[in-house]
Amino acid sequence: MSAQNKVIPRTLSGFMELLPTEQVMFNQMKEKIEKSYKRFGFLPLDTPVLELSEVLLAKAGGETEKQIYRFTKGETDLSMRFDLTVPLAKYVAQNYGTLSFPFRRYQIGKVYRGERPQKGRFREFYQADIDIIGDGELSILNDAEIPSIIYTTFKELGFENFTIHINNRKILNGFFESLQLVDESTDILRIIDKLEKVGIDNVKTELIELGIVETAILKILSFISITGNNEEKIMALEKLDINNSTFKTGLLELKEVAKNIKLFGVPENNFTIDLTIARGLDYYTGTVYETFLNDYKQIGSVCSGGRYDNLADYYTDKPLPGVGISIGLTRLFYQLNELNLIKVDKQSISDVLVVSMSDDISDCLSVANVLRNNGINTEVYMSNKKLKNKFKYAEKLKIPYIAMIGEDEVKNGTISLKNLLTGEQQSVNVSEAIKILKM
Amino acid sequence: MSAQNKVIPRTLSGFMELLPTEQVMFNQMKEKIEKSYKRFGFLPLDTPVLELSEVLLAKAGGETEKQIYRFTKGETDLSMRFDLTVPLAKYVAQNYGTLSFPFRRYQIGKVYRGERPQKGRFREFYQADIDIIGDGELSILNDAEIPSIIYTTFKELGFENFTIHINNRKILNGFFESLQLVDESTDILRIIDKLEKVGIDNVKTELIELGIVETAILKILSFISITGNNEEKIMALEKLDINNSTFKTGLLELKEVAKNIKLFGVPENNFTIDLTIARGLDYYTGTVYETFLNDYKQIGSVCSGGRYDNLADYYTDKPLPGVGISIGLTRLFYQLNELNLIKVDKQSISDVLVVSMSDDISDCLSVANVLRNNGINTEVYMSNKKLKNKFKYAEKLKIPYIAMIGEDEVKNGTISLKNLLTGEQQSVNVSEAIKILKM
Numbered sequence: 040m041s042a043q044n045k046v047i048p049r050t051l052s053g054f055m056e057l058l059p060t061e062q063v064m065f066n067q068m069k070e071k072i073e074k075s076y077k078r079f080g081f082l083p084l085d086t087p088v089l090e091l092s093e094v095l096l097a098k099a100g101g102e103t104e105k106q107i108y109r110f111t112k113g114e115t116d117l118s119m120r121f122d123l124t125v126p127l128a129k130y131v132a133q134n135y136g137t138l139s140f141p142f143r144r145y146q147i148g149k150v151y152r153g154e155r156p157q158k159g160r161f162r163e164f165y166q167a168d169i170d171i172i173g174d175g176e177l178s179i180l181n182d183a184e185i186p187s188i189i190y191t192t193f194k195e196l197g198f199e200n201f202t203i204h205i206n207n208r209k210i211l212n213g214f215f216e217s218l219q220l221v222d223e224s225t226d227i228l229r230i231i232d233k234l235e236k237v238g239i240d241n242v243k244t245e246l247i248e249l250g251i252v253e254t255a256i257l258k259i260l261s262f263i264s265i266t267g268n269n270e271e272k273i274m275a276l277e278k279l280d281i282n283n284s285t286f287k288t289g290l291l292e293l294k295e296v297a298k299n300i301k302l303f304g305v306p307e308n309n310f311t312i313d314l315t316i317a318r319g320l321d322y323y324t325g326t327v328y329e330t331f332l333n334d335y336k337q338i339g340s341v342c343s344g345g346r347y348d349n350l351a352d353y354y355t356d357k358p359l360p361g362v363g364i365s366i367g368l369t370r371l372f373y374q375l376n377e378l379n380l381i382k383v384d385k386q387s388i389s390d391v392l393v394v395s396m397s398d399d400i401s402d403c404l405s406v407a408n409v410l411r412n413n414g415i416n417t418e419v420y421m422s423n424k425k426l427k428n429k430f431k432y433a434e435k436l437k438i439p440y441i442a443m444i445g446e447d448e449v450k451n452g453t454i455s456l457k458n459l460l461t462g463e464q465q466s467v468n469v470s471e472a473i474k475i476l477k478m
Numbered sequence: 479m480s481a482q483n484k485v486i487p488r489t490l491s492g493f494m495e496l497l498p499t500e501q502v503m504f505n506q507m508k509e510k511i512e513k514s515y516k517r518f519g520f521l522p523l524d525t526p527v528l529e530l531s532e533v534l535l536a537k538a539g540g541e542t543e544k545q546i547y548r549f550t551k552g553e554t555d556l557s558m559r560f561d562l563t564v565p566l567a568k569y570v571a572q573n574y575g576t577l578s579f580p581f582r583r584y585q586i587g588k589v590y591r592g593e594r595p596q597k598g599r600f601r602e603f604y605q606a607d608i609d610i611i612g613d614g615e616l617s618i619l620n621d622a623e624i625p626s627i628i629y630t631t632f633k634e635l636g637f638e639n640f641t642i643h644i645n646n647r648k649i650l651n652g653f654f655e656s657l658q659l660v661d662e663s664t665d666i667l668r669i670i671d672k673l674e675k676v677g678i679d680n681v682k683t684e685l686i687e688l689g690i691v692e693t694a695i696l697k698i699l700s701f702i703s704i705t706g707n708n709e710e711k712i713m714a715l716e717k718l719d720i721n722n723s724t725f726k727t728g729l730l731e732l733k734e735v736a737k738n739i740k741l742f743g744v745p746e747n748n749f750t751i752d753l754t755i756a757r758g759l760d761y762y763t764g765t766v767y768e769t770f771l772n773d774y775k776q777i778g779s780v781c782s783g784g785r786y787d788n789l790a791d792y793y794t795d796k797p798l799p800g801v802g803i804s805i806g807l808t809r810l811f812y813q814l815n816e817l818n819l820i821k822v823d824k825q826s827i828s829d830v831l832v833v834s835m836s837d838d839i840s841d842c843l844s845v846a847n848v849l850r851n852n853g854i855n856t857e858v859y860m861s862n863k864k865l866k867n868k869f870k871y872a873e874k875l876k877i878p879y880i881a882m883i884g885e886d887e888v889k890n891g892t893i894s895l896k897n898l899l900t901g902e903q904q905s906v907n908v909s910e911a912i913k914i915l916k917m
Contacts, residue, residue, distance in 0.1 A: 046536035048571040048793040051556075054526040056569065058576060059583070062522045078850050080828035080857025082875070083501045087493040087602050088527060088588060089547070097485040108528070108556075110549030112592055117490075117547075130495065132487040137497060139874045141861060144498070149527060153551055163526050173861070180839065180860040191850070302840045304847040354487040389519035400619065401741045408743040411517050411630070418519025421619040422580060422612070435578045436521070 053154070053162035055369050060437060063388060064381050065372050068196060069147060072167045072366060075192040076145040079184070081169050084146045086126035092116040095125055097353040106152040119151040123168045123365070124350075131172055132354035140174035141181070147368070159377075161369050170363030172350055177360045179292055182326040182346055183299030185364055189330055189342050190305045192366070197382030201341075203305070204313035204329045207293040208345070210276065211317055213286025214262060218255045227251070228317045231263055235315075239264070263315055269297050272312045289325070296326055324348040328364060338374045342366045386437040389418040390476050391456075394429045396445030403444050406454060406469060410442075413473045433459060440476060492593070492601035494808050499876060502827060503820050504811050507635060508586060511606045511805060514631040515584040518623070520608050523585045525565035531555040534564055536792040545591040558590040562607045562804070563789075570611055571793035579613035580620070586807070598816075600808050609802030611789055616799045618731055621765040621785055622738030624803055628769055628781050629744045631805070636821030640780075642744070643752035643768045646732040647784070649715065650756055652725025653701060657694045666690070667756045670702055674754075678703070702754055708736050711751045728764070735765055763787040767803060777813045781805045825876040828857040829915050830895075833868045835884030842883050845893060845908060849881075852912045872898060879915060 050056045057065055092109055095118045108119040120126055123146045131142060147167040154160055169188060171181045186203045193201050215224040230245045239260065246256045265275045276290055293312065300310055318327040325346035332341060344364030351359050375381045391410065395403045403419050410417040418438070420429045426443075433441050443455040454472050457464040467475065489495045496504055531548055534557045547558040559565055562585045570581060586606040593599055608627065610620045625642045632640050654663040669684045678699065685695045704714045715729055732751065739749055757766040764785035771780060783803030790798050814820045830849065834842045842858050849856040857877070859868045865882075872880050882894040893911050896903040906914065 044792075045794065046533055046792055048568040048790070049530065049533060050568070050572070051526060051528060051530060051554075054528065056525055058573065059521040059523070062524060065524070066522050077827050078855050080831075080855055080877075082498040082827055083505050084498070085501060085504070086495055087490060089490060089493065089590070089602065091488065091490060094485055094488060108549075108551055110547075110551075112547055112549075115490075129487040129489070133489070134497065139871050143857070151528070163528065176861075178860045178862065184858070184860070187847075299843075302843045304843070351487070353483075353485055355484065388516050388521055392519075404741045404743070408626075416517050416519055418582070419623070421617045421623070422615075423617065432578050438519075 051162070053156035053160065055161055055163070055373070060386065061376065063386065064376070064383050067383050067385070068372055068375075068381065069165070069167070069368060071195045072192055072368065073145070073147055075188065075195045076167075076169050078191065079143075079169075079188050081143045081145040084127065084130065084144045085148065086120070086123070086130060086146065088119055088149065088151075089117050090120060090126065090129070092118040094129055095120060098125070103152075106154055108151045108153055120148075121152050122150050123148060123166050124170070124363070127168075127170060127172075128351035128354060128359075131359060132351040132357070135174075135355065135357060140172065141177060142172040143169070144172075145169045159370060159373050161373075164367060164369035167366040167368045168363060170350075170361050172359050172361040175358055175360075177362065179295050180299060181362050182292070183296045184303055185326075185328060185344065185362055186300050186305050186310050187303035189328065189364060190309055193330065193342070198332060200333045201309065202331055202333055203310040203342075204316050204331065204340075205293070205296060205300075205310060206313055206316045206327050207289040207296075207325055208317065208323050208327055209285050209289025209325060210293060210314070211289075213283040213289055214281060216285055217281045217283040218258060220251065220255060223249065223251065227259065231259070231315050232317070234263060265314055269307075269310075269312045272314070273297065276314075292325055318343060318345050322347055326362065335374075335378060335380070338371075338378075341371055387439065388416055389436065389438045390416045391418070391440040391442050391472075392429070392433045392436075392438045393417060393419045393442045393444065394426065395420075396426065396443050396448075399449075402449050406442065406444060406472075409469055410473065410476065413477070415473065415476045430459075442472065490601070492595035492599065494600055494602070494812070499825065500815065502825065503815070503822050506822050506824070507811055507814075507820065508604070508606070508807060510634045511631055511807065512584070512586055514627065514634045515606075515608050517630065518582075518608075518627050520582045520584040523566070523569065523583045524587065525559070525562070525569060525585065527558055527588065527590075528556050529559060529565065529568070531557040533568055534559060537564070542591075545593055547590050547592055559587075560591050561589050562587060562605050563609070563802075566607075566609060566611075567790035567793060567798075570798060571790040571796070574794065574796060579611065580616060581611040582608070583611075584608045598809060598812050600812075603806060603808035606805040606807045607802060609789075609800050611798050611800040614797050614799075616801065618734050618765075619738060620801050621731070622735045623742055624765075624767060624783065624801055625739050625744050625749050626742035628767065628803060629748055632769065632781070637771060639772045640748065641770055641772055642749040642781075643755050643770065643779075644732070644735060644739075644749060645752055645755045645766050646728040646735075646764055647756065647762050647766055648724050648728025648764060649732060649753065650728075652722040652728055653720060655724055656720045656722040657697060659690065659694060662688065662690065666698065670698070670754050671756070673702060704753055708746075708749075708751045711753070712736065715753075731764055757782060757784050761786055765801065774813075774817060774819070777810075777817075780810055826878065827855055828875065828877045829855045830879040830881050830911075831857050831859055831868070831872045831875075831877045832881045832883065833859045833865065835865065835882050835887075838888075841888050845881065845883060845911075848908055849912065849915065852916070854912065854915045869898075881911065 107121055149163055150166050151163055153162055189203050215221050226249055230242055234242055265272050273294055316327055316329050323345035327345035329340035330342040342364055346362040348360050349358055350361045393403045393407050407417045407419045441457045453466045453468055456467050456472050546560055588602055589605050590602055592601055628642050654660050665688055669681055673681055704711050712733055755766055755768050762784035766784035768779035769781040781803055785801040787799050788797055789800045832842045832846050846856045846858045880896045892905045892907055895906050895911055
C-alpha cells in the first residue's frame with residue numbers, strides 16, 4: 040500500500056485511550072473499586088452496551104435523549120446505554136421471578152453520551168455502580184451501609200481526607216411544601232447549590248430576584264445556615280418545628296441513617312450531614328450522598344447517589360425501592376491523574392524482566408517458568424538487542440527488576456538480579472530470587 | 479404509570495446477559511485469562527468501542543463490512559469495533575514513537591458483529607487477545623512463546639486434555655506454489671479443512687470436481703496424510719523435497735518453533751504439528767495456531783491466532799510484524815456452560831452471610847467489619863425476615879457460610895457459624911471464624 044493511500048490513525052475526541060503505564064494505573068483503580076464492592080457481597084452484572092431504543096429510552100427525555108448514540112440496523116432501532124441504572128431496571132423487571140431480594144449488584148462498564156467534548160469530559164466513560172434493590176420494601180439500614188462502602192472504597196484507593204455528605208430529599212421537599220414553594224423548589228435548590236461559591240448575600244439577592252417573599256427567604260437562609268456537628272444539625276432541624284409530614288419522615292430517616300453509619304464503621308470525621316445537597320430532582324426520594332476529597336474540592340463529588348422509591352416503574356407494576364451510588368471512573372481518573380494523586384501498588388505489569396547475556400536463551404526460559412509458577416509476572420526479553428536496550432525497555436515500562444543470566448550464571452546456578460530503583464545488584468539462586476521478587 | 483403504558487423489558491437477541499450465578503462463573507473465567515496474560519508481562523489496553531468509520535474500516539470489506547454497526551451522529555461517521563486487532567493497529571501506528579517494542583499487549587473487551595443470530599452465536603461478544611508487535615523485526619522465539627501462554631491459560635481454566643495445533647502458512651503457500659495452484663489454494667484449503675469430517679475419499683472427489691490434475695491431487699493427499707509425532711512430521715516434510723523457497727523458509731520456521739515450544743515448558747502431549755490448519759487466508763503469514771479440547775472437539779478451536787508480517791500497513795509505512803492469539807470468550811463460556819465444563823473456585827461473591835437472631839443488628843455489623851478487614855467478602859442480611867428466608871437467600875446465591883448472632887452469642891462473644899454445604903454448625907469466636915472462612 041503506498042503512502043498516499045494511508046488512513047491517518049486517530050481516536051475520536053472525547054474518547055479516553057491511555058498509554059500503557061497510564062492504563063496500568065487506571066486498571067488498578069478499577070480493580071480496587073471492584074474488590075471493595077465485592078467485599079460487601081455485591082453480585083456482578085454485565086448488561087449489553089446496545090439495547091432496543093424503546094426499552095432504553097422508556098423514561099428518558101430532554102437533554103439525555105439528545106445525547107444518546109441512537110441508530111437503526113436493519114429494522115431495529117438501537118441505542119447505546121447512557122448509564123447503568125436503566126439497564127439495571129430492565130434487568131430486575133425482566134428477571135424479577137429469578138432474582139433473590141434484596142438484590143445487591145455492582146456493574147463497572149462504559150456508558151455513552153454525545154456531550155459537547157471539553158477538557159475532562161468524556162463521551163465514552165466508565166461508571167462503577169452499586170445498587171441494592173428491595174422487593175416491595177427495603178430497610179433504611181441499607182441507606183446507612185452505603186457510606187461504609189464509599190468509605191472502604193476510597194480508603195482502598197489511598198485517600199484519607201474525604202467526607203461523605205448526606206442529606207434526605209424528604210427534608211428538602213417537606214421544607215418547600217411547608218413554605219408552599221414546591222413549584223419554585225428546582226430554582227431554589229439551584230441557587231442554594233451555589234452557596235459555597237458565591238456566599239450567602241448573593242444567594243439572598245438571587246432568591247429575591249426569583250420572587251420569593253421575605254419571610255420565606257429568611258426561613259430558607261436559616262435552613263441552609265444550620266451548622267455544627269451532625270447531632271447539632273439534627274437538633275437544629277427539630278427546632279425549626281416544621282409541621283409537615285414529609286419533612287418529619289425525612290428527619291426521622293436522616294437520624295436513623297446518621298446513627299447507624301457509625302455502627303457500619305465509618306469514622307465521624309468521614310461523614311457529615313449537608314442540608315444543601317439535593318442530587319437531581321425527580322429520581323431520588325430519600326437519602327442522598329455526595330463525596331468530596333477535602334483537599335481537592337474543586338473536582339466536585341467523586342461518588343454520589345441516593346435512595347429511590349421505584350427503580351423500574353416504566354417496566355413493571357412491582358414496587359422496587361433501591362439505594363445506590365456511582366463513581367464516574369473515567370472522569371475521576373482523569374482528574375486525579377492531572378493532580379498526580381493516583382496511588383498505585385505496582386507501576387508495571389511485569390515484576391521482572393529476564394534477559395540473556397549469552398546466545399542461549401534456554402536457561403532464561405526455564406527460570407521464567409519457575410518464577411511464573413511461583414506467581415511472579417515474568418517477561419523474557421527475546422529480541423537480540425544490546426544489554427543497554429534491554430535495560431531501557433525495562434525502565435520505560437517501569438519493571439522493577441532485571442534478572443540477567445549469562446554463561447557464568449548458568450555454570451554457578453545463579454541469577455544476577457538488579458533492582459532498577461536502587462541500582463543494587465546481587466547474585467542469587469532461584470529460590471532467593473523468588474523471595475525478593477515477592478516482597 | 480398505568481400498566482398499559484409499560485414497556486416490556488427485554489434484551490436484544492444475540493446479546494448475552496447472564497443471571498448472577500452465571501455471571502460469577504463468567505467473570506472468574508475472564509479473570510483467569512487476564513491473570514495468565516499478565517503472568518507473561520502483557521500490558522493492558524482499553525481502546526474505545528466506537529471509532530471513526532474511516533479509521534476502523536480502512537482495510538475491511540466484504541462480509542465483515544456488512545456486519546458492522548455503523549451510523550452517523552451529527553456529521554461524524556462512526557462504527558463499533560468488530561475485533562480488537564484493527565484498534566490495536568490504529569493504536570500502535572498512532573503511538574509508534576512512544577511505545578516500547580516489542581510491544582506486548584492484552585485486551586479483553588466486547589466487539590460487535592451484526593451476524594444472523596443463532597444458537598451459540600453472539601452479536602456482542604468478548605474477545606480476549608494478546609499480541610506481540612515488533613518494530614521492523616520480531617524474533618521467531620515469540621512464535622514459540624505463544625503456545626506456552628495458551629497452555630498456561632487453559633491449565634488455569636482447569637483443563638488438562640487439550641492440544642495446541644501449529645502449522646506454518648509458508649509451508650502451505652510454498653507447497654501450492656510448487657504445484658502452481660496458488661489461485662486454487664483458497665478452495666483447496668477449504669476442502670482440506672473438512673478432512674476430519676468427511677474422510678479422504680470425499681476430499682479426493684471434491685478436488686477432482688475443482689479440476690485439479692491427478693498428479694497434484696496425489697501430492698496434496700500425501701501432504702495431508704503426513705502422520706506421526708512432531709519429529710516424524712518434520713522429517714516427512716523434508717522428504718517431500720519441495721524445491722520452493724517459501725516452503726523451505728516455512729519448514730525452517732516450523733522446526734525452530736517446535737523445538738523451542740518445549741523450552742517454554744509446554745509438554746509434548748499438549749502440542750502437535752497439524753498441516754491442515756490455515757486460519758483465514760490473507761492475514762497470517764507464518765506460524766498459525768488452533769487449540770482443541772480433545773474430549774470436546776465439536777466445539778471447534780477455543781484459542782486461535784498466528785504470525786503476521788504487517789499489523790498496520792493501512793495506517794503506516796513502518797513494518798510492524800506481530801504474533802497473537804484470541805479467545806472468543808463469550809462463545810467459549812456459552813459452550814462450556816452448556817456442557818457443564820466450567821470449573822469455578824468460588825460459586826458466590828460473598829464468603830459468608832451474617833444474620834441477626836435478635837432485633838439488634840449492631841453486633842452483626844461490627845463482626846462484619848472485622849471479617850471484611852481480614853479480606854473476607856461479607857454480607858449482612860438487613861431485611862427483617864424470618865430465619866428461614868435468610869437461609870433461602872444464602873442457598874440461592876450459593877454463599878457457603880451463614881454466621882448467626884443472637885443474644886446468647888453476644889453474651890458469650892461467639893458466632894454460630896454454619897457451613898451450608900455440609901450442614902455442620904459450630905460455635906466459634908471471631909478469630910476462629912476468620913480462619914475457617916479463609917480456608
